[in-house]
Amino acid sequence: MDPVYVKNLTKIYGDTAALKGISFNVNRGEIYCLVGPNGAGKTTTFRILSTLILPTSGEAYIEGYSVVDEPEKVREVISYLPEDVGTYKNLTGYEYLKFVASVYFRDHRSILDAIKRGIEISDLTDEELNRPMKTYSKGMKRRIQIARALMVEPRIAILDEPGSGLDPVQKHYIRKIIKLYAKREGTTVLMSTHEMAEAEEICDRVAILYSGEIVARGTPKEIIDRLGESSLEKAFIKIVSSSGDGI
Amino acid sequence: MIKDPRIWIPVLISFIIFPVIGVIQNSFLTGQFQQAVEKPINVGIILSGNRYEENLLYRVLNSISERYGINLNIYRGDGLDSFDALVIIGFASENAIPRYSSLIIYTASPQLLGGQVVLSRIQSFINEAAAIALSDLQGIDRATLESIRNPVSHLSVPYIKEKNALALVDPREFISISFTSLTIIIIIAMISILIAQYSAISMAIENEEKTIEVMLTMPIKRSYIILGKLTASGFIGGLSILGFVVGFTVYSKIFLESFTSAGARGGDGSGGGYVIGETIPRMLRDIVSQIDPDIKIYGSISEALQPNPIYLPLLTIYILVAIITMASIGILIGGLSSDVRMAMTLSSNLTLPIIFVSVALAYINIEPGSILSKILISIPVISAVAVSKVALIAQPTMDMVVYLALNLFISMILVYVSGRVLDIEIMERMNRKLSSMRLLRFRR
Numbered sequence: 001m002d003p004v005y006v007k008n009l010t011k012i013y014g015d016t017a018a019l020k021g022i023s024f025n026v027n028r029g030e031i032y033c034l035v036g037p038n039g040a041g042k043t044t045t046f047r048i049l050s051t052l053i054l055p056t057s058g059e060a061y062i063e064g065y066s067v068v069d070e071p072e073k074v075r076e077v078i079s080y081l082p083e084d085v086g087t088y089k090n091l092t093g094y095e096y097l098k099f100v101a102s103v104y105f106r107d108h109r110s111i112l113d114a115i116k117r118g119i120e121i122s123d124l125t126d127e128e129l130n131r132p133m134k135t136y137s138k139g140m141k142r143r144i145q146i147a148r149a150l151m152v153e154p155r156i157a158i159l160d161e162p163g164s165g166l167d168p169v170q171k172h173y174i175r176k177i178i179k180l181y182a183k184r185e186g187t188t189v190l191m192s193t194h195e196m197a198e199a200e201e202i203c204d205r206v207a208i209l210y211s212g213e214i215v216a217r218g219t220p221k222e223i224i225d226r227l228g229e230s231s232l233e234k235a236f237i238k239i240v241s242s243s244g245d246g247i
Numbered sequence: 248m249i250k251d252p253r254i255w256i257p258v259l260i261s262f263i264i265f266p267v268i269g270v271i272q273n274s275f276l277t278g279q280f281q282q283a284v285e286k287p288i289n290v291g292i293i294l295s296g297n298r299y300e301e302n303l304l305y306r307v308l309n310s311i312s313e314r315y316g317i318n319l320n321i322y323r324g325d326g327l328d329s330f331d332a333l334v335i336i337g338f339a340s341e342n343a344i345p346r347y348s349s350l351i352i353y354t355a356s357p358q359l360l361g362g363q364v365v366l367s368r369i370q371s372f373i374n375e376a377a378a379i380a381l382s383d384l385q386g387i388d389r390a391t392l393e394s395i396r397n398p399v400s401h402l403s404v405p406y407i408k409e410k411n412a413l414a415l416v417d418p419r420e421f422i423s424i425s426f427t428s429l430t431i432i433i434i435i436a437m438i439s440i441l442i443a444q445y446s447a448i449s450m451a452i453e454n455e456e457k458t459i460e461v462m463l464t465m466p467i468k469r470s471y472i473i474l475g476k477l478t479a480s481g482f483i484g485g486l487s488i489l490g491f492v493v494g495f496t497v498y499s500k501i502f503l504e505s506f507t508s509a510g511a512r513g514g515d516g517s518g519g520g521y522v523i524g525e526t527i528p529r530m531l532r533d534i535v536s537q538i539d540p541d542i543k544i545y546g547s548i549s550e551a552l553q554p555n556p557i558y559l560p561l562l563t564i565y566i567l568v569a570i571i572t573m574a575s576i577g578i579l580i581g582g583l584s585s586d587v588r589m590a591m592t593l594s595s596n597l598t599l600p601i602i603f604v605s606v607a608l609a610y611i612n613i614e615p616g617s618i619l620s621k622i623l624i625s626i627p628v629i630s631a632v633a634v635s636k637v638a639l640i641a642q643p644t645m646d647m648v649v650y651l652a653l654n655l656f657i658s659m660i661l662v663y664v665s666g667r668v669l670d671i672e673i674m675e676r677m678n679r680k681l682s683s684m685r686l687l688r689f690r691r
């Protein structure tokens with residue numbers, strides 16, 4: 001079974017249907033992106049896949065484990081980066097990485113290795129790592145979170161807008177790191193973005209989510225070619241303006 | 248969590264609050280009190296009629312003034328502020344019964360808390376002198392005077408109903424013991440509130456700092472998270488208990504020391520040691536054995552108030568259950584609060600009812616075995632207060648185990664419910680409800 005398998009997933013909040021029966025699957029080691037405008041349902045999908053909320057109907061499996069019936073198994077193989085995650089203000093970056101590492105690993109060696117990877121990914125200096133995280137800039141906070149998520153070498157990393165709120169340099173750095181980790185460690189990455197340029201650069205395959213439905217899918221190039229556009233951004237706008245017709 | 252100042256500052260406060268109060272009281276209140284007890288008092292005397300009896304009193308006053316630490320002078324019109332008090336002595340004989348009168352004008356200042364003490368020192372000084380003067384006038388010797396002034400030698404023996412026992416101890420000691428047990432009750436109540444607050448804050452920190460989502464997707468069992476929060480709050484609660492107890496001990500030491508030393512220096516001679524000889528207990532035993540041969544007689548306060556050894560583990564469990572209960576209530580509150588301030592506000596609502604119930608429990612005598620007592624002893628936290636109240640005197644009964652089980656059951660339900668709250672959807676829904684309620688309140 002594929003690392004991520006989603007079938008007819010729906011989520012209804014009161015009288016808003018956040019997800020209207022989406023289906024997709026992610027192959028091992030690929031970077032799969034959900035792209036779409038605000039309110040499309042990206043975060044909702046990720047929250048279901050990371051066992052935070054239950055779907056209204058449909059199926060979702062992570063590494064063959066049902067997110068509904070075996071959430072504890074799912075949590076062992078994923079690592080989730082929420083879109084507006086915070087940091088423990090009074091912990092230092094180092095203490096935080098150490099805490100997370102000790103949650104995922106038992107033996108001392110693996111814990112130290114994980115922390116080492118975390119420090120490397122975060123690209124923070126020793127001095128910065130030993131400061132309480134309340135003194136961190138947005139970019140530093142985001143980097144320590146990405147480090148936290150990737151350093152434990154999850155089978156599947158679920159990253160909700162990893163680059164949100166960062167400047168172009170930081171964004172570039174984070175993309176580089178994600179790519180590197182997906183390739184080097186064979187981590188399967190499921191991420192979301194509403195920046196088409198980012199999707200075009202980093203994603204092996206994308207699914208365009210619009211108003212709770214997947215309206216297009218494939219590699220960025222396939223989608224661009226199919227619509228005869230020059231970029232994913234243009235293709236996306238074309239799709240969204242004619243949405244409902246199905247492509 | 249321990250690193251967060253919002254957690255450790257209250258713990259620190261629990262350690263220092265009592266000693267700080269003690270030191271403040273000591274240096275200000277008892278300091279002034281001591282001063283009032285010790286300082287020499289300048290008293291001006293006016294003999295209103297300049298009669299023989301008044302002059303006699305003046306002479307006696309003069310002879311004992313040193314013992315009372317009083318500088319006595321006949322008033323010669325030098326103004327009020329050169330004296331602490333001006334005493335106008337009068338004498339009258341009504342129906343052939345002689346009597347002195349005194350009018351005391353004394354310097355009172357709102358800053359001087361010991362004003363009352365100064366006044367009572369002057370009064371007992373005049374009383375003493377007047378008694379001597381009157382007995383001289385009437386031809387009564389000192390021994391007779393003494394027996395009239397203290398006609399009965401009192402000895403009272405408290406009966407402890409719950410133990411069917413008499414205690415041959417100073418009843419005043421008993422009062423101080425009940426004061427201590429009241430303090431224990433208050434401490435238990437305060438700790439319960441603190442624990443709820445700690446766990447509420449530690450949960451609310453997760454919400455406020457938006458770290459809860461990550462925690463809930465980590466491979467940590469929900470029960471483990473709850474257990475972690477419970478033990479952390481329990482640990483912090485235990486630390487605070489320690490803080491309060493240590494602090495309270497220091498406080499009572501400071502307070503008692505300054506109080507007794509002041510009392511000893513200014514002692515008026517009455518009271519003194521409470522001595523129980525040999526004959527009285529024997530006599531008492533004879534009489535009591537006729538009333539009820541089963542009545543026990545204790546010779547000391549520690550013997551009389553020896554709690555049944557069963558109470559120690561029993562009370563420990565009750566307190567443990569109370570801690571678990573309050574911690575899970577805290578988790579509930581914290582989970583539903585979007586930030587620390589909200590958690591504080593919500594959990595502070597617990598303070599009043601808990602303190603109120605505890606103090607009420609401390610003062611009201613609840614008939615053991617009544618429905619009310621059964622209900623009270625079944626509810627966690629309240630039961631800990633109730634048990635700690637009776638621990639010193641009552642005998643444990645078998646049905647306490649049943650009530651303990653009930654307590655445990657209730658607290659386990661709360662733990663379960665607090666575990667349910669570790670659900671993003673429930674939290675978000677409740678959060679929205681609570682905030683909209685608060686918004687409504689603000690709009691009005």
Ligand SMILES: Nc1ncnc2c1ncn2[C@@H]1O[C@H](COP(=O)(O)OP(=O)(O)OP(=O)(O)O)[C@@H](O)[C@H]1O
Pocket residue numbers: 013014016017018036037038039040041042043044045083194675
């Ligand atoms: N807890 C909730 N209660 C009610 N409606 C919700 C809730 N969470 C999300 N929604 C709704 O579900 C829809 C999808 O939201 P979602 O957060 O998944 O979008 P998104 O694609 O992540 O958007 P963005 O790019 O802005 O993060 C939106 O219409 C949103 O208002």
Ligand SMILES: [Mg+2]
Pocket residue numbers: 042043044083160
């Ligand atoms: Mg989102």
